[in-house]
Every structure is written in structure tokens, then in C-alpha cells.
Amino acid sequence: MNVIMKNMEKLRMCVLGLCSFFLFSCGSDDDPGISGLQNDYLDVAGGEFVAGELPVGDNDLMLQSATFDGSALPGGSSFLVLQSTEELSEVNLTVQGQTGYIRVPLSNPEIVSAKVRSASLYEYQVLVMISQHLDSDFTIEFTTVNKNGEVSSKVTRNVSYVEAGTGSLQVNLRFSNAKDVDLYVVEPNGNVIYYGMPFPYYSENYQAYMGWEYADTDEEPEWDPIGLDVDSNAGCNIDNINSENIFFDEACLQKGTYEVWVNMYSNCDPSTPTGYAVLANYKGSMISNSLGENPVTGEFPVNEPDNPIDEELTGARKVMEFTINEGRDPGRSRISEGLPVMWEKGVFNRLMKH
Secondary structure, three states: OOHHHHHHHHHHHHHOOHHHOOOHHHOOOOOOOOOHHHHHOEEEOOOEEEOOOOOOOOEOOOEEEEEEOOEEOOOOEEEEEEEEOOOEEEEEEEEOOOOOEEEEEOOOOEEEEOOOOOOEEEEEEEEEEEOOOOOOOEEEEEEEEEOOOOEEOOEEEEEEEOOOOOOOEEEEEEEOOOOEEEEEEEOOOOOEEEOOEOOOOOOHHHHHHHHHHOOOOOOOOOOOOOEEEEEOOHHHOOOOOOEEEEEEOHHHOEOEEEEEEEEEEEOOOOOOOEEEEEEEEEOOEEOOOOEOOOOEEEEEOOOOOOOOOOOOOOOOEEEEEEEEOOOEOOOOOOOOOOOOOOOOOOHHHHHHOO
């Protein structure tokens, strides 16, 4: 089992039991049980919020490397990867200008080879969940603690805010490197939301597109933000956002069972594996799935082949299934009506300007 697969398994164990855990994003300034750090920026499953200043030491050699995704979407996630020459007991996270920090226990590191020396390193991966209230760039700050209780010096990473919708239902995909990984959500009536048809069946955009597609006019409608609003690295045109996002407002939700799939459309660098995480939130809370965990993590291995599919989902991975017991009754889908795929790969990005 390679490094990322083992780390994905550790992340999987970290998020077990989260089905009953309410995301920090449902809090408010009036909720004394949720800190501003968690409500507005980030949280970690299994972490503990601690009031007070971030512990900072003077050990500059404890961490050999520390990476954090350079962009963040509201309601998404980010990977924090730490490498050290010694075993660590915890990592402490905060955001510059915020009060308090999140203490996260670390255990069961992966042993990896150092790139510049023969010695081995201890590697830890932490899945950081981003608040649905995020609305700006931020700087994450963190320190680590070793088994002797020594604290590292502070590490900072600047993170760029990427606009994304949250709505009543949000499904977000994060992947660990710059490849074209696609997110699909199948609505209860069978309509597939993806790069070829980015709109929910009951959205005004869907109806506008259907009218425009078969009307005798070249004038394109104006699209409201709904459905697939972030489609990263389409066709290996790399933007380094490394995320996809699909959201619904309440008016276009269908009652019934939704499916979530992921697919390696184009493996832009087959020499490296690609980890991924998918989160689903309904009205500010994490959804309890009937299939798969939430968040769910996994990996595409080295040399994962390209799978340039449309809505047929052949070869894609089904990672989640959940049921919403309120909303509109499902109707006929575009698939059942025998209508064709709408857009080619990458056209959506040009239309929506993301």
C-alpha cells in the first residue's frame, strides 16, 4: 500500500462517526459553543478548540516540510501534510488575527523517504474542513509538538479565497494535486450534474438552457450561479484550485436519493498518486449517508488511466449516497427524455468565468 493510500486510510478513520457531527458552519455569532475561528474559517474532525494564544516554540528543525493547499472554498476542505524527522504528538492550528486555536492529536505516521538525504521521515496528513462562512483570503498558522513536549517554531501559509456557492445542499470535492478530477451528483430523477450539464433539473438555468438550445437564436441567456460553479483544471488547463463544487438552492431540491461520484477525467501527471476528499452539507449540517462516509476520502494511484466520460459514469467511483426527505417530487430527467450532452469539456468554465 503506497503512502497516500495509507494516509487516506488514516483520514478515513479520523472522520468515522462524523454522520452525527454538526459542522461548525451552522453556528453563529450568538452561539457560545462555536468559536469565531471555527465558525468563520476552519475546523478539524477530532480536534479540540483551545482558548488563548497559539503555543509557539523555538525548535526550527522539527518540521522538514509542511504543505497546505493554497486556495480554499467555503464548505470545502484542504490537506495539511507534515513531515518530521521525529514522531509528533499534536499539531496546533489557527488563523492569523483570530483568537484561540485547534489542537489536533497526531498518531500512526507514515514512514517516507527523505528527498535530499537517506534518512526516513514521519509523515502526517490532516484533513482541514473549511467553514461555509468563509468569504476572504486568510493566513493559517500552525505549530507542532513532539513526544517530548517540545514545540516547533510557527509556520504560516497564505490561502486564497475562491468563491463558491453553498446553498441548501452543497457537495464539494478536493483533490491533492493539479489534475482534472470530476465531480458528479445524480439527482433523484436521474439527472446528472457535471461539466456537460452543470445545472439542477428544477433550476431556472436548466429551463433557460433547454429553451435556448432548441430556439432559433444565438443570444445566450445569463446564467445564475447554481449547480456546478467550480470546475478545476478542465482538460489539464491547470488553475491549481484543485476542487469542484456543486450546490443547490432550496427551490430546486428534489425529494429522494442522491448519488455522488468522482472520476479521473484526465491524469495530467500519471507519475503521482492523487488523494481526494468529498464533503456533503445540507442546511449547514453534514449529511448522514446511506452509502459512504462523510467526509469520504480516497486515492487514485500512480498511473491511473484517463477516463474521459460524460454522464454515463462508466468507470467512475461512487463515493456517497444520501436521501433528502423534503423538496420537489422528482420528474423526468434529460436522460429519460433522450436528450444529448450539453457542453464539451471546458466550455462551462468559459461561460461561468470561474
